[in-house]
Amino acid sequence: MAEQMYAYKCTRCGRLHHPAYLVCRQCGNRQFEAVPLEGEATLLTFTRVYNLPEGYMKPWLAFGIVEFPNGLRVTGQIDSxxxxxxxxxxxxxxxxKEGVNQDYYGFIFMKAK
Ligand SMILES: [Zn+2]
Known part of the structure; x- marks a missing residue:
């Protein structure tokens, strides 16, 4: 399992995307290169969802929009x-997502130490 989150940089105009797009949102190009998303991101806004679908073992989940040092904004789950x-x-x-017999792994934002 790759444990690195990536942005996808348009090879023509340089615009960063996350998640991956088939077509650049700025110039229409279809070629991208993966760029590691590193560093501490700043939380811009968040919400908690309490009415989760069946199968979740938590009372609520938090989702937010973060901004990385390169300016890219990404949505994701927050574990804090x-x-x-x-x-x-x-x-x-x-x-x-915690399951009864199986846990599901994915990208998640955690408090930077
Ligand atoms: Zn582009």
């Missing part, structure tokens, strides 16, 4: 009890 706008987060791989 204490969430505040402006906090620093890092992209990691974690359990995005």
């Amino acid at each position: 009890e204490d969430i505040n706008v402006g906090m620093k987060l890092k992209a990691t791989v974690g359990i995005v």
